[in-house]
Amino acid sequence: MAPDTSRIPGTRRLWLAGTVAVATIAACVTAIVMTDRGVDEASGSLEPSPVNATLPGLISFGSPSPSPTAPPKGKGGLSSAEPTKTPPSRHTSTPKPSAEPSKSTAPGASSPTPVSNWRSVRAANYTARYWHAADDSVALDRITSAAAAEDATFKVVDGLAKSSCYSFATADGRYLRHRNFVLREERDDGSSLFEQDATFCARPSSFSGAVMLESVNYPGRFLRHRNFVVRLESYQHSDLYRRDSAFRLVAALGD
Numbered sequence: 001m002a003p004d005t006s007r008i009p010g011t012r013r014l015w016l017a018g019t020v021a022v023a024t025i026a027a028c029v030t031a032i033v034m035t036d037r038g039v040d041e042a043s044g045s046l047e048p049s050p051v052n053a054t055l056p057g058l059i060s061f062g063s064p065s066p067s068p069t070a071p072p073k074g075k076g077g078l079s080s081a082e083p084t085k086t087p088p089s090r091h092t093s094t095p096k097p098s099a100e101p102s103k104s105t106a107p108g109a110s111s112p113t114p115v116s117n118w119r120s121v122r123a124a125n126y127t128a129r130y131w132h133a134a135d136d137s138v139a140l141d142r143i144t145s146a147a148a149a150e151d152a153t154f155k156v157v158d159g160l161a162k163s164s165c166y167s168f169a170t171a172d173g174r175y176l177r178h179r180n181f182v183l184r185e186e187r188d189d190g191s192s193l194f195e196q197d198a199t200f201c202a203r204p205s206s207f208s209g210a211v212m213l214e215s216v217n218y219p220g221r222f223l224r225h226r227n228f229v230v231r232l233e234s235y236q237h238s239d240l241y242r243r244d245s246a247f248r249l250v251a252a253l254g255d
Helices: 011-044 146-151 192-197 239-244
Strands: 118-123 130-133 138-141 154-158 166-169 175-179 182-186 200-204 211-215 221-226 229-234 247-251
Touching (some): 166 200, 175 192, 211 247
Antiparallel strands (some): 118 154, 118 247, 130 138, 138 229, 154 166, 175 182, 182 229, 200 211, 211 221
């Protein structure tokens, strides 16, 4: 038989290859469509995943959980404790600032400041004796009774003539003042002289915790005891004078 020269050699093979390729593509498309439909149907029956769910291959950072501790009471979540309300003592007062030492006094430690306005005054060199308001003077006595303790208790107030200094008042409203250079208790007559006689400034003492008391109207004169009577005398550069003029303000004996 003679060959058919009207057909191109290999045409049948090309047609068969094309047919197979088209069939393969159609099968793949069908498989993909069916797979997507199955996934959609399966996902519709599942609960939605939480926002912070961990997916494979990803690092998750969970949100911090709220603290279970309630904020403390008070404004702005801060606690505001009530201040302790302690009733003040009848003898409590605000401490006064320390007085500046004068140039006329011997050098020494800074003078202490009373912490309560009701005090007793004790001699630095006779520790069992206190100022005691007697008949016409202030004596340095041993206190052996309740009545004597009341007479040995004084209210320390701002100086009548100078507020940075001190005055000493008695329970009945009198004041200690020097007259004829002897310390005694008298009622305030309202005069400028009385106010100056009743005002004393605390100065440093060579005795620890003690003060010297200088007259505001007689600078250079200090209260000192002599023969156990408290009087006003000029400063002397002697150990005896420094011992006799050193006093400590202590807790009130009459409390």
